[in-house]
Amino acid sequence: MDMVVKSDDSPSFTVEPSSFLSTEFDRNYTQYFLRKVVPLLSTTKQWNLFWSSIVPQASWHNQSIHHAMVALAATYESSISGINRSNEIIRQSNLAIRAFTDRHVSPDIALIICRLFSSMAQCTGNWETALIHMQSGGKILMEESQISKTNGEIAKLMAPTFLCVTENKIGYLDALERIPWTKRASLSDLETIHSEYGKLLRSLGSQKHWRKIGSSNTSFLLISWSIMTQVVCSMMYPDIVMFTAEDPIVPATQVGIKLLEAGALLSLDELKTTSRQLFDDLRDFFRQCQDGTVFCANHKPRLKRCVENFVVQAAEVEPRMTAGTFWLEEGEEACAIDEYLQHAHPGADVQSRAGGSRCRVSSLSQIERPPIRTEDSSREQREYYLEYVCPYRSGFIPAFTNRT
Numbered sequence: 001m002d003m004v005v006k007s008d009d010s011p012s013f014t015v016e017p018s019s020f021l022s023t024e025f026d027r028n029y030t031q032y033f034l035r036k037v038v039p040l041l042s043t044t045k046q047w048n049l050f051w052s053s054i055v056p057q058a059s060w061h062n063q064s065i066h067h068a069m070v071a072l073a074a075t076y077e078s079s080i081s082g083i084n085r086s087n088e089i090i091r092q093s094n095l096a097i098r099a100f101t102d103r104h105v106s107p108d109i110a111l112i113i114c115r116l117f118s119s120m121a122q123c124t125g126n127w128e129t130a131l132i133h134m135q136s137g138g139k140i141l142m143e144e145s146q147i148s149k150t151n152g153e154i155a156k157l158m159a160p161t162f163l164c165v166t167e168n169k170i171g172y173l174d175a176l177e178r179i180p181w182t183k184r185a186s187l188s189d190l191e192t193i194h195s196e197y198g199k200l201l202r203s204l205g206s207q208k209h210w211r212k213i214g215s216s217n218t219s220f221l222l223i224s225w226s227i228m229t230q231v232v233c234s235m236m237y238p239d240i241v242m243f244t245a246e247d248p249i250v251p252a253t254q255v256g257i258k259l260l261e262a263g264a265l266l267s268l269d270e271l272k273t274t275s276r277q278l279f280d281d282l283r284d285f286f287r288q289c290q291d292g293t294v295f296c297a298n299h300k301p302r303l304k305r306c307v308e309n310f311v312v313q314a315a316e317v318e319p320r321m322t323a324g325t326f327w328l329e330e331g332e333e334a335c336a337i338d339e340y341l342q343h344a345h346p347g348a349d350v351q352s353r354a355g356g357s358r359c360r361v362s363s364l365s366q367i368e369r370p371p372i373r374t375e376d377s378s379r380e381q382r383e384y385y386l387e388y389v390c391p392y393r394s395g396f397i398p399a400f401t402n403r404t
Contacts, residue, residue, distance in 0.1 A: 025088060026070055030059075033073035040076075041119065045246075046157055054154065055112060062109055067096035068116040075123045093120075107144050108154045111137050115158065137162035145240055159240045164229045175236045175318070183317045186268055187235070190314055193275050193306075194228050200279050201225055204286060212289050220300055223327065224307045230323040231314045238320035249324035252315035255308050266309040275306045 034056065042048035059066040071092035078085040100113055114137035121130035141155060141162055176184050201221060204213075213221075234241040243249055259265040266274060282299065307325065314321050 025074075026066075029070045029073040029077070030066075032077055033069050037073050037076055050154075050157060055116070058109070058112060062099070062105070064096045064099035064105070065109065065112055065116070067092045067099060068113055068120075071096060072116050072120045072123065075120045079123060093117075107140055108152055110140050111154055111158050111162070114140070114162070131165055134162055134165045138165065141237075141240060145237060156240065156242060159237065160230055160233065160243075163233045163237060163241055164226070179318060186313065186317050189268060189272055190235075190310065190317065191232065193272065193310060194232050196275070196279055197225065197228060200283060200286075203283065213286065219328065220303070224303055227307050227323070227325055228310055231311055231321065234321045234323040235314050235318040238318055238322070241323070243322040243324065247324075247326075249326045251324040252311050252321065255325055256312040256315070259305075259308055259312065264305050264309075265312070266305075268313050271306065271309045271313060274302070275310075278302050278306055 034052075038051045041051045055065065055069060059069050071089050074085050074089050074092065077083075078089065096113070096116075100110075105113075114133050118130045118133035118137070121127070121133060137158060141159055144155065175187060179187060230241070230243075234243070256265065278299075281296075282303070285296065285299065304327065311323065311325060314323075
């Protein structure tokens with residue numbers, strides 16, 4: 001007989017019986033995951049399918065996924081309510097790890113586990129631990145790409161996020177061997193530009209320093225980083241990191257046409273010189289800025305032109321590269337720290353769990369409601385931002401970690 005679970009703030013729905021739901025804790029937090037956590041993590045259409053369907057279905061057949069799912073739900077609820085559930089969270093996490101190690105699992109199951117554990121760490125603002133789990137997923141993807149040229153839908157869905165936080169030395173060496181020797185120097189130059197921009201962002205250090213430059217500037221910097229990172233990963237893993245017409249991105253061909261029409265298309269040598277000077281100027285700006293400082297008038301246009309030319313040059317090196325740009329509308333505030341998700345705790349100023357710095361929204365757990373969905377033309381761009389740029393949501397860009 002099916003069991004019907006009801007709640008005051010959501011419609012009732014039927015949950016099939018399972019041996020994993022033998023305790024009240026399991027039942028309650030399975031429901032909490034479905035009602036509260038799934039809407040929070042469902043950004044794009046693809047990720048909504050993952051969180052609302054793939055993970056719950058997989059949890060019926062795999063104990064490690066079930067216990068990790070329950071642990072994530074309990075972690076989120078505990079952070080919101082302030083009730084200490086650490087003992088049960090640790091127990092559920094250990095059960096998940098034990099079930100995972102007791103038997104051989106498919107790469108898809110391993111990827112789902114990495115995602116669940118990284119989301120647990122994100123929930124509490126533990127960015128370093130989240131990064132470790134994401135990198136574990138990236139290693140699984142890289143290993144599988146060496147074994148098989150075909151990858152399942154779960155691998156393709158997770159690849160842009162996992163591989164974007166993974167050190168891509170293996171992918172870089174593979175790409176050097178794969179592409180024509182005449183383009184290898186260009187690949188190296190693009191990787192250097194990307195690396196230097198990453199160092200520039202990491203020089204900001206803690207969230208306290210990020211807050212000084214303002215939410216609009218933060219959004220723009222992180223979108224630029226995400227675009228460049230996706231481009232690099234798609235160059236290195238064109239058969240895994242793939243973007244389609246369903247993604248709200250402008251492909252490299254269209255980007256190049258617009259740059260050409262505007263007289264802003266750069267050669268690779270010009271891009272190297274331009275980016276080097278821009279990064280130096282931005283470094284000076286970061287060093288001198290005070291709270292609420294805005295970019296100089298030409299900083300954003302210069303950075304945007306560099307990023308767009310980076311996309312075009314990458315497509316020249318690897319024609320199968322499918323990443324593109326996804327700038328938000330001019331003037332739109334999208335940074336999760338100060339603007340996009342401030343409806344969760346309007347005006348709040350809370351102590352961050354990540355390093356002790358203060359910011360308005362410091363962890364995923366402080367976002368009590370999913371984003372307000374509207375039907376305007378920029379909805380898909382905002383969803384894409386939430387997934388691949390905002391570190392508080394489903395995706396993860398390590399903007400606040402000190403990677404070397």
